[in-house]
Amino acid sequence: MSERIVLIGAYEAALNGVMEYQRKHPDTEAIVIYPEFNPVPEFSCDVLERYLGRGIEFSEDLRASGVDTEAKRVIIRDHASGAEGSITYDKLIFAACAAPEEFDVPGDHIARIVRVGSHVDTTRLRPMDGTTLVIGSGLNLLMTVSVLLKHKKGSIEVILQNTGHLGKPMSEDLFAMVLHHLRESGVTIHEDHTLKQIEEVGSELKVTTDKGEFTASRVINAKTSLAVSYLAQEAGFETDKVGGIIVDGQLRTNINDVYACGGCASFISDMCKKPIPGTCIKFTEHRQSTALAKALEGTKARLFNPICTYSITLGDRTVAGAGLTVDAARECGFTPMSATAIQFDRAHFMPEADLMTLELVFDAPTRRVLGIQGMSKSGEALRGRISSVSAILAKRPSIDDIANLELAYSPPFASAMDVINTVANVADNMLAGINEGISATEFEALWQERENGDSFFLDCRELGNAKPFIEAHPAHWNHIPQGEIARRLSEIPEGKKIVLMCNTGTRSYEAQVTLKHAGFNDVANVDGGMTAVKQTGVKI
């Protein structure tokens, strides 16, 4: 007997999942009805074409205006005639999208403001002369800037909105490196501005904040996403604080035979019994399709537990991550710490070798690894490292599991000790109290206070590297090569904070071990060394 599946919205993962189900159940009827508002935001027509005539009906004129879960029917309105009606379903799938938060200022709804709520939205951005002003935060912001940088046209300005941990998809320190890289790529970034209003002035848009005025030929709202799910909320479905329809690993809502996926859904991950920030979900479309197809079958074979991986190219750098950031982990009730390592992505003698920054997030009391983020020139190399961790995250890995990770990176493609193993060893040493690291920004604070004489800054690189800094700051920049420290301990003052600096944090760590063994207690090792300092834009 034939069965009818109704989809509200046309999120691709849902379409693919339904088609996969139809292959095994060819007599299943499937129809897409667009929601009353945002009818087709998750679609550009060229995408839609791929699905025509393949078993799913798209009713261009019908709009879903409500759901009656008792009678298992969707209330519909004919867009053309305005006639009301309804269609019954055996299974209902919410497959609508996400949209960026409102600005909540006058001018918020000017039609010309481009709203970017998902990766698909960013792909619709076209090259344009003049200034594009992006107001946003989190991954939506980075994805938008990524596309604009590819266009190599016009100029890019950003007004950064800070909205909690969604505002920074990575640690403060890594995010600082990303912002510094964007500035070096020609992007103007304004932090700590509070938006006041947006006005149309002729062909331009004028944006006013508490700190100034901006004129732009295009304004993009790239704030973090909210689910487009008002229909569900009215119909009594469980939703979370960002409006996402809460579903389980089988994409089932709290009401029988009703499923949700895509930007309108809220996924509860195993790692953290809280909704996963919707922005991550786009990178899991294929798994949502399979999970949905299996769920429609009624099997649990494919539980969907997103890990939140992402990978975004920003000019000649790629940032990528998986799992939780320190802030997100704290919000989920962990006691997180993070370790940073900066190291060549392959044997240093390989011509294409380049430094990769990795940050490992872990729960201090349990040593459980919760997430990883990084930045690198070679996107493929970075993604390989991130993926190896994201692959194992659901298995509750410990720091030791990551320290022991065996990558398929033979000598030409990894250092003797791969950066992924290094960052876990750094974490291990942090917990063992052997490696007391400070970030580049913490170093900056100490360096700015150098006149107070509380800190002893010790460069433990070879003279060649240290010379320019010794000459620039003879009174504050001290130098003993790491190999000589053991026999030159007398040159190091007691009762001061020893701040160790090298190129990437490795030799300064070895120096720290030596100093601690010699009885120095207040020794800080700058994580990532001068490389982190440079990448963060700290001036010495």
Add this chain to the structure above:
Amino acid sequence: MSERIVLIGAYEAALNGVMEYQRKHPDTEAIVIYPEFNPVPEFSCDVLERYLGRGIEFSEDLRASGVDTEAKRVIIRDHASGAEGSITYDKLIFAACAAPEEFDVPGDHIARIVRVGSHVDTTRLRPMDGTTLVIGSGLNLLMTVSVLLKHKKGSIEVILQNTGHLGKPMSEDLFAMVLHHLRESGVTIHEDHTLKQIEEVGSELKVTTDKGEFTASRVINAKTSLAVSYLAQEAGFETDKVGGIIVDGQLRTNINDVYACGGCASFISDMCKKPIPGTCIKFTEHRQSTALAKALEGTKARLFNPICTYSITLGDRTVAGAGLTVDAARECGFTPMSATAIQFDRAHFMPEADLMTLELVFDAPTRRVLGIQGMSKSGEALRGRISSVSAILAKRPSIDDIANLELAYSPPFASAMDVINTVANVADNMLAGINEGISATEFEALWQERENGDSFFLDCRELGNAKPFIEAHPAHWNHIPQGEIARRLSEIPEGKKIVLMCNTGTRSYEAQVTLKHAGFNDVANVDGGMTAVKQTGVKI
């Protein structure tokens, strides 16, 4: 109180491990003594230089000729004076190398034959005119050819030695693709030759087999490796059938305070309670160092369980793998099957998109994933996939874990359904009996028998792809696009084996689902489709 560590051999991982230990125990004395035979094969001098003056003593003239485990001393002989003596140890580390198996034919020991028993050995090969004849098998063979291809000098001939599962580090089918690629790269490969003898003829070497004679200016023995561990065997240490000193996860031998690592050791992996083929171990040097350092501390923090990852570049292709092959898994008592997928390594519209071949090895009764191997043009992209599986292998992943793997490959870097998820879905469908795949070589056998009329060869691609084959074989090459099969079932004969062909095996799988739903039982889907056929060099 000071402690003495004696190393027999100078395997780098051991040196690094000891130095790491010395950083925390600066008063530890460490001395390297080379074994009586193969004194420094694991070393090129430029490597040795890196370790001089860093806490380890290298006694060039002393040779270890025996071990007295009761008295905890190593019997030594002065290479120069010949004087016998001994040195006591608190801890002893076997750190010698591996060497290739003997040929066991006359001329086996001609000095000019280059012996390649490890990755380090291959790095010593220098570019050379004339013919280089490589006689070998397994990873030693591939690593050797890899280096020779990089040299772009002289010509390369290979006499393939088949020595069990070590002879083929991957499945028959993938290995066939690799050999085909090597031939296309200009390497001459002779299979099924039995070596008879090797003679010096002037400046050349003459190699005779049961099938012919070969003259070469250089002959390389790249057979699979045996451990250099005779000292240990004489001293009563437990060794395995390839001579490796058996150690546990802490690199401890069966005798107190004696450790082994590198090519002379035999590691028992968690996956398979059998020694891991030594050739793999080179890719784990950094983890062996850390494991050794921790083991010397007496902690279990870093148990060493090799997963056997490798990654080898052969001209413009990279082959990589992790875990067990089908043969190795069978030897370890599993009931293995393997699934193959060939798919673009990123969104097909990306200019640099290229097809990646992945093969997943799993235990049929338990669905446990045991290994993965693959070949691809983009080494980084392939390594990323292999690493994501190797990362999770120790956690006993199931097919579903791999099907659900969440990679940090955003749209530009992976297809909607990543090839790693696809290959797991293929495996899933195989076990569900939905996908009955045959390999390109199995297809070749059926195709050669096409005149008997038992098989119905059905190309389910669009006409453009199928046309040349229809025209070449009007009587045997049938064609119905996958999308039309459901309504053209009448054109498909009953009582015959239906052999489905498409570009990469995806649409032919969808066609198979349709046909099985329509009641056809004997339907075979060519894994990897025409791409696999081409890559294997099968002629149609």
